[in-house]
Amino acid sequence: MCVPGCQQVVHRALSRRGFFSGAAATGFAATAPGLAIAAPASRFTSVVDLTHTMSPDFPTFLGTPGIRMEKEFDFKKDGFNLYWWRLNEHAGTHMDAPIHFSEGGVTAERIPAQTLVVPLSVVNVTAKAARDSDYLLTREDLAEWEKRHRRLPDNCCVAMHSGWAQHVGSATKYAGKDAAGVLHFPGVSPGAADWMMKERKVVGLAVDTLSLDNGPSKDFKVHSAWLPSGRWGLENVANLDRVPAAGATLVVGLAKVKDATGGPARLLALV
Ligand SMILES: [Zn+2]
Secondary structure: OOOOOHHHHHHHHHHOOOHHHOHHHHHHHHHOOOOOOOOOOOOOOOEEEOEOOOOOOOOOOOOOOOEEEEEEEOHHHHOOOEEEEEEOOOOOOEEEOHHHHOOOOOOHHHOOHHHHEEEEEEEEOHHHHHHOOOOEEOHHHHHHHHHHHOOOOOOEEEEEEOOHHHHOOOHHHHHOOOOOOOOOOOEEOHHHHHHHHHOOOEEEEEEOOOOOOOOOOOOOHHHHHHHHHOOEEEEOEOOHHHOOOOOEEEEEEEOOOOOOOEEEEEEEEEO
C-alpha cells in the first residue's frame, strides 16, 4: 500500500532544487540548516496508533487537568453535539514546536508538512528505566541501536521507549511526584541530544514520558538545546512496544494553529 499522495509529494520536493529556499520552509531552514526531508517507507501493512486518549484525567507535567470540555450544544436539545475545549498545548500526546523554548523559533503551523512524515527509530531502554525511574537515554544507548540497525537514518525521529506508557493510568507513577514535589520519570540526556544534532541528522525527538528532559530536571537542557535548533519534540507517546526499532514511518498529525507553541498530535506509525 502506498502512503496516499506521500510518494508524489516527496518526489516533487526532492527533485526540486533548493527546496528549502521555498517560502513555506524558510523559517524552518533558517533555524535547522542542513536538514532536508526524508523519503518515507513507500509500503506498509499496518498502522499503529502512537497516541494516548486525551481526557481531563490524563497525567500532566503541571499536575492540573490538560483539557476542559464544555458542551455548547446537545443533540437532544439542539439537534447536534458540540464542545468547547480549553486545552493546554503541552498536555496529552503532543508536539513541542521550536518556539516552545526559543524567542523567534518556528511555530506549529509553519513546520513544513514534508518534515512531519519521517523514519522512526525506537531506542528501547525499558530495562534500565525499570531499575532507575530518572533514567537518561545515553549516547551509548544510541551506539547500541546503531550496532544492530546501522546508522540512524537522516531526518528521522528518535523515540525513547522507556516503558512508561504502561503507567499512564496512574498519575502517581507516571509523573512520579515524591514527597518533596520532585517528579520522577525517564528522559533524554543532554549529551545524547547534542550528539544527535551534531553527528547525525535527527529532526525529531520523541519520549513516552511527560518531558524530553527527565523528571528531576530543573534546567531543561534538552528542551533548551533541541528546540531552538529548529527541531521538534513529541511527548507522552503511546504504544512504542508495538513498532519495530527500525523501519517504520512516523506521521505526525499536528493541529495547525497559528502561533501555537506545539499542540495535540495524532501520531501514526506506518509499519
Ligand atoms: Zn511539551
